[in-house]
Amino acid sequence: MIRKIIHIDEEKCNGCGACANACHEGAIDMVDGKAKLVRENFCDGFGDCLPECPTGAITFEEREAPEYDEAAVKAAQAAKAAPAAAAAPAAPVQGHSCPGSAMRTFQRAEQAPAQASAAASCAKPVSRLNQWPCQIKLLPTKAAFYDGADILVAADCTAYAYANMHEDFMKGKITLIGCPKLDAVDYYDKLLEIFKSNDIKSLTIVRMEVPCCGGLQRAAEDALKHSGKFVPWRVVTISLDGEVME
Numbered sequence: 332m333i334r335k336i337i338h339i340d341e342e343k344c345n346g347c348g349a350c351a352n353a354c355h356e357g358a359i360d361m362v363d364g365k366a367k368l369v370r371e372n373f374c375d376g377f378g379d380c381l382p383e384c385p386t387g388a389i390t391f392e393e394r395e396a397p398e399y400d401e402a403a404v405k406a407a408q409a410a411k412a413a414p415a416a417a418a419a420p421a422a423p424v425q426g427h428s429c430p431g432s433a434m435r436t437f438q439r440a441e442q443a444p445a446q447a448s449a450a451a452s453c454a455k456p457v458s459r460l461n462q463w464p465c466q467i468k469l470l471p472t473k474a475a476f477y478d479g480a481d482i483l484v485a486a487d488c489t490a491y492a493y494a495n496m497h498e499d500f501m502k503g504k505i506t507l508i509g510c511p512k513l514d515a516v517d518y519y520d521k522l523l524e525i526f527k528s529n530d531i532k533s534l535t536i537v538r539m540e541v542p543c544c545g546g547l548q549r550a551a552e553d554a555l556k557h558s559g560k561f562v563p564w565r566v567v568t569i570s571l572d573g574e575v576m577e
Contacts, residue, residue: 335376336396341365343388350380350389355511355546356404357411372400373407377545379512408517435463436476459497460506467509467518470525477529480505484522484551485537486544487513492573493537500537500567511546518547522554534564540576 339350339359346364358373359366359380366388368374376399381389437460462476467484483504490496490508507525509518526534536551538544548566555564568576 332396332398333393334396334398335391335393336371336374337368337376337378337380338390338392339366339368340388340390341367343386345386345388347385349383349385353380353383353512353543355379355408355515355517357407372397373404375399375401375404375545375549377549378542379546381542405517433463434471434474434476437461437463456497459501459503461501461503462505465506465508467507467521468514468516470507470521472521472524473528476505477525477531479530479532481533481535482507482525482531483535483537484508484547486510486539486547488539488544489537489569492539492571493569493575494573496537500535504535509547510543511550512543518550519554522551523558526554526558526560531560531562533562536564536566538566538568540568540570 337358344365346361346366348361348366350366351359351361354374356370356373356375358368358370360369361367362369374396376391378389378391381391437458462474464470481504483500483506485496485500485506485508487508487510489500493499507522511518525531534551534555536548538548552564552566555562570576
């Protein structure tokens with residue numbers, strides 16, 4: 332099939348290995364000191380590796396290539412993770428977990444419209460975070476605050492780039508934030524379980540314009556699609572200079 336896939340210019344490659352580390356699918360290996368696309372069926376075409384290359388050796392191209400094999404990627408990721416999981420220390424016994432992971436919900440008082448208008452120019456910003464924790468890795472898959480909730484899945488950089496994140500996107504929603512590049516994890520399984528196990532009303536995905544945010548968007552979209560839930564959903568992209576590109 333003809334599809335978008337990465338191309339690595341070996342002349343420009345300096346062998347730093349940044350692209351191989353950034354490729355969560357495992358499509359790139361270092362061979363004889365150079366980055367090589369060794370598993371074409373593992374390349375999803377989102378280009379998480381592009382912004383990591385310091386020499387500009389990686390570009391997109393449209394050509395004949397095997398179809399992206401998500402099942403094979405997940406199987407390889409699971410096989411790679413198994414030894415690390417076996418070597419990890421045992422989970423803390425119940426009652427001795429990190430206090431920072433304890434679930435909490437917050438009641439946010441709402442101003443009447445007239446009061447809000449009068450105070451708009453002088454009131455300090457109000458947090459619209461409605462639950463804790465908010466990191467996808469720390470959130471439970473089943474919780475009372477999910478039921479009947481509008482869900483926001485947001486890349487963590489969006490809150491820094493977009494000035495009005497709390498009012499425009501977090502207000503009235505349960506917020507799930509993460510970065511697949513920094514966490515080095517595919518959020519699909521966690522999000523799928525959250526969507527399947529709870530009565531959610533809608534999904535909003537807020538991501539940055541950078542290619543690596545494609546992993547977060549894809550995980551959330553695929554999880555919703557496979558959860559069996561038919562709810563309104565949308566994707567909003569924030570530019571690097573803090574503007575909505577939707």
